[in-house]
Amino acid sequence: MAELVSLAEGVAELVHDGDAVALEGFTHLIPVAAGQEIIRQGRRDLTLIRMTPDIVYDQLIGAGCAARLVFSWGGNPGVGSLHRFRDAVEQGWPRPIEIEEHSHAGMANRYVAGASGLPFAVLRGYVGTDIARHTATVATVTCPFTGEVLTAVAALNPDVAVIHAQRADRRGNVQMWGITGVQKEAVLAASRSLVTVEEIVDDLDPRPDAVVLPAWVVTAVAEVPRGAHPSYAQGYYDRDNDYYQSWDPISRDRETFARWLDEVTQ
Amino acid sequence: MIGWTADEIMTVTASRTLAGRTSCFVGIGLPSTAANLARRTCSPDLALIYESGAIGAKPSTLPLSIGDGELAETADAVVSVPEIFNYWLQPGRVDVGFLGAAQIDRRGNINTTVIGEYAHPSVRLPGAGGAPEIAASCKETIVVVRHRPRTLVERLEFITSLGFGDGPGHRAALGLRGRGPVRVITDLGVLEPDPETCELTLAHIHPGVAVDQVRAATGWPLAVRAELPVTEPPTAVELAALRSLTTRSSTRGGGNGAA
Numbered sequence: 001m002a003e004l005v006s007l008a009e010g011v012a013e014l015v016h017d018g019d020a021v022a023l024e025g026f027t028h029l030i031p032v033a034a035g036q037e038i039i040r041q042g043r044r045d046l047t048l049i050r051m052t053p054d055i056v057y058d059q060l061i062g063a064g065c066a067a068r069l070v071f072s073w074g075g076n077p078g079v080g081s082l083h084r085f086r087d088a089v090e091q092g093w094p095r096p097i098e099i100e101e102h103s104h105a106g107m108a109n110r111y112v113a114g115a116s117g118l119p120f121a122v123l124r125g126y127v128g129t130d131i132a133r134h135t136a137t138v139a140t141v142t143c144p145f146t147g148e149v150l151t152a153v154a155a156l157n158p159d160v161a162v163i164h165a166q167r168a169d170r171r172g173n174v175q176m177w178g179i180t181g182v183q184k185e186a187v188l189a190a191s192r193s194l195v196t197v198e199e200i201v202d203d204l205d206p207r208p209d210a211v212v213l214p215a216w217v218v219t220a221v222a223e224v225p226r227g228a229h230p231s232y233a234q235g236y237y238d239r240d241n242d243y244y245q246s247w248d249p250i251s252r253d254r255e256t257f258a259r260w261l262d263e264v265t266q
Numbered sequence: 267m268i269g270w271t272a273d274e275i276m277t278v279t280a281s282r283t284l285a286g287r288t289s290c291f292v293g294i295g296l297p298s299t300a301a302n303l304a305r306r307t308c309s310p311d312l313a314l315i316y317e318s319g320a321i322g323a324k325p326s327t328l329p330l331s332i333g334d335g336e337l338a339e340t341a342d343a344v345v346s347v348p349e350i351f352n353y354w355l356q357p358g359r360v361d362v363g364f365l366g367a368a369q370i371d372r373r374g375n376i377n378t379t380v381i382g383e384y385a386h387p388s389v390r391l392p393g394a395g396g397a398p399e400i401a402a403s404c405k406e407t408i409v410v411v412r413h414r415p416r417t418l419v420e421r422l423e424f425i426t427s428l429g430f431g432d433g434p435g436h437r438a439a440l441g442l443r444g445r446g447p448v449r450v451i452t453d454l455g456v457l458e459p460d461p462e463t464c465e466l467t468l469a470h471i472h473p474g475v476a477v478d479q480v481r482a483a484t485g486w487p488l489a490v491r492a493e494l495p496v497t498e499p500p501t502a503v504e505l506a507a508l509r510s511l512t513t514r515s516s517t518r519g520g521g522n523g524a525a
Binding site for chain 2: 026027028051052071072073074075077078081082085086089090101102103104105108109111112123124125126127128129130131134148149178179180181182184185209211232234238239241244
């Protein structure tokens with residue numbers, strides 16, 4: 001059963017140095033506050049996993065938390081590059097980072113395999129591209145029924161998944177709606193999970209469009225209002241587009257980033 | 267004086283290619299602007315599909331990302347990311363994939379991964395996103411890029427999304443079902459693959475643009491169709507719809523490719 005914790009307790013208990021950590025969220029409901037708590041607690045040597053690493057992964061990488069990044073698209077959506085990510089890949093600053101990259105379809109299917117208890121997933125993907133040449137977790141498999149050669153991707157089973165949702169009840173049942181991306185699969189694929197929520201309520205009103213994660217598949221829930229800012233939480237607050245734009249000059253330069261980091265970690 | 271900008275005629279030309287289409291898988295940036303314009307002009311019933319899971323999105327302003335709240339709130343349905351790729355894109359049921367590119371080569375292959383050597387790139391680009399499977403599985407793809415020599419290049423160092431590969435027959439040999447990039451729309455004109463060689467060839471030129479100017483902006487010796495129609499200028503209605511769309515949305519930087 002999910003335990004109700006503070007954000008600091010949740011990160012301290014569930015995210016360890018060297019873990020493979022997936023903070024998922026597809027534009028909506030990105031667990032930004034949890035990512036910044038990981039920075040404050042000084043985690044190191046993490047394998048960071050995410051389909052769409054954006055600002056919070058730029059912050060984690062710039063802060064030196066990550067040894068590896070497993071991803072399919074890294075950018076500041078609608079604005080441009082992730083400068084801390086680029087600095088790590090291009091210049092090895094603040095430390096070299098190993099990368100393992102996929103397409104979105106491949107990453108989504110890797111989580112599906114992980115959530116399904118399978119060693120790999122099958123898809124039509126990557127064909128004719130150079131991605132597979134650089135990525136050991138892409139291969140081919142022959143269909144036993146038709147003989148067709150298809151693409152296989154290895155399952156993803158993170159040590160811990162971290163997501164943000166709109167609500168949970170006091171028993172730790174989690175409810176989210178709107179664009180829910182790959183978060184259900186990430187939680188079900190991971191050994192442990194931390195869910196931050198906008199609010200903890202006595203009872204969850206059923207919503208026809210909601211994704212529900214029952215308390216018995218969630219490790220810990222922390223109430224963190226605005227925990228997805230600058231992304232958005234449908235029904236609670238809008239995307240803070242100005243923050244995404246303002247991150248560009250902050251992240252472009254190591255010194256301005258260091259000042260930002262000092263403010264966050266104080 | 268011309269009453270429109272180079273970006274505007276590019277976007278209007280791209281939007282017109284969606285006339286009569288049912289569904290379009292939309293990358294963010296230039297393609298998203300054109301697809302949203304098409305819904306306001308030539309193709310009001312066009313189903314816009316975003317990789318965030320929004321099917322049939324009808325945003326009133328241009329989304330900044332592929333997962334803006336308005337996409338979900340106005341969509342016919344919102345599905346998970348595994349579902350959008352597996353059930354909706356992969357079987358080949360989407361008419362058109364609309365993509366941007368950091369680089370595109372003479373056979374329509376796209377790079378959005380790295381400039382330079384993979385292990386030690388001089389520029390690390392965002393990566394693949396949804397594009398490899400959009401380029402593989404949509405019935406056709408259309409690419410929208412600004413025409414620059416560093417963008418339209420002879421050869422790519424990294425193929426992120428396959429166009430015509432090495433040339434005729436390559437897609438079929440790999441078992442790809444979609445036809446590939448049938449049109450590349452730029453701010454100078456429209457390139458189409460030569461039916462024999464699959465090489466991108468200048469097929470339309472925008473008003474006021476000289477062929478030499480297009481050649482100078484292309485990174486390979488550009489072939490030009492013997493008959494080269496001039497693009498119909500944007501109409502007052504198209505321009506008004508585009509400008510209303512872009513002014514209602516806040517000013518945006520150039521996030522390239524699918525997010």
